[in-house]
Amino acid sequence: MTPNKPYLQHLTSSEDLITDYQATRSGFVALALEKNRRATPFIEQARTLKLFASQAKNPTDLLEITDIQPALITAAGLSDKAIKYLEIQDKIDAIQGLIKNFLEPAGSNFVEELVFRFLLTRGDTLGGSMRNAGGILAQRKLIRTLISILRISGKSYRWLHSATNQWVQMLEDDSDIELYLKGLSWQHELEHRTLIFNRKVTLVGNNIDLCLLNCTPEELTQKEQIPATYIALGELKGGIDPAGADEHWKTARTALQRIVIAFSKIELKPHTFFIGAAIEKNMAREIWHQLETGVLENTANLTNDQQMASICRWICHL
Known part of the structure; x- marks a missing residue:
């Protein structure tokens, strides 16, 4: 892997980042299926209401x-x-x-x-x-890809259960784990890595979609207050509608800029990355420019399995 330009493992130009028509269509279908799944309890309640009424x-x-x-x-x-x-x-x-x-x-x-x-x-x-359904589906896909990479690499992991807020050992049967996982921890060489979703970073002053820290889950509460503990921070935007692509990127770009500025003030430079589902041509060019100039370190299109496998492998090896 190119050390300073990890994105070259799965990208050759900005064109590779653009979401194609098939991926957009598949994304809308996935959202429709999720909407129907979430609507099922309401339909059942309505049927029961009709029976009683x-x-x-x-x-x-x-x-x-x-x-x-x-x-x-x-x-x-x-x-x-x-x-x-x-x-x-x-x-x-x-x-x-x-x-x-x-x-x-x-x-x-x-x-x-x-x-x-x-x-x-x-x-x-x-x-x-449903307003944040795209983000939830995106997080699930990222989780599933990360776990797959850890599994095939023979690495064990622990995960944070959203319902109990407890760290749990990996399961032999991890089907549907992505529905409840809000944190993931594994060992890289002799160090521990803990990935937390949607966490407020004190130094930045805002919630960051993805935070990778050099610590165990037990050390998280204490060490997340230490800026040097942060290895990588990233933004994940799962909205698939092309009409909202630029807005999602602007939000992510602003968040990433805040990260860079905040850490640079204390002479630190954690890895930064962006993963998005809807990436249009002009947006792709801007992202590519940030990659080439070192403003952004890595990126991937969420709808491209090869790109997702590559960036998740990179995350697991940081």
């Missing part, structure tokens, strides 16, 4: 069915976040408004009207959760 002979009878009161509040247009700020009377008023203004005018179709309005509010919830 069908016991009512008229809209007012819905008030007597205890099990569906939270769903009535949702159908009234109140999100889970909004409900936390309401008093009991506010919730009652919302349900009564739903019945008077929408369910009673629907006549014998009031149950269908109720279900439609429940799904409308849940659709907003789903839309909110």
Whole structure:
């Protein structure tokens, strides 16, 4: 591997970075499948709501069915976040408004009207959760690639479980591990490496998508306050829509510039890298220029498996 220009292992020019049509289409399909997966619980809730609500002979009878009161509040247009700020009377008023203004005018179709309005509010919830779906899918792909490289290299690893916030030893069956992993640790030669996602770096003053540190998980809390512990910092942008590519790059570029400036003030220069899903022609040229001038050390297109394997191998060997 070229020591000072690791990107040359998988790139020959800026053209190699550009996301092609097939990758963009596949990215949109992946997002659609993820949206359907996340929508499944809401659909099941709506079916159950319809079953229970069908016991009512008229809209007012819905008030007597205890099990569906939270769903009535949702159908009234109140999100889970909004409900936390309401008093009991506010919730009652919302349900009564739903019945008077929408369910009673629907006549014998009031149950269908109720279900439609429940799904409308849940659709907003789903839309909110999907805003960062691209980033989540990108992180999962990165995790899976990193673990694959560690596995085939015969290296053991530990990982941070998002639900328990505990570091866990590698599993023989690591299927779906990427759904819960928010940190990864392994040994490189005689030193330990710990990779943490979405961590605030005190020196920079902002959250960084990917932080690789020279420490064990047990040393993380203490050593992440020491700038020299940081080996590499990177930005990961999983949005696939070409229309938002430039905006994602501007955000990443600003974050990377802050990193370089902050560490240079104390005469440190950790490795910096960028991984993006939607990379357009002009954006690719700018990234290539930063690579050639040493502003950025490595980069890869998330949709290109060869590039991802190369940059992840580089990360594992830092």
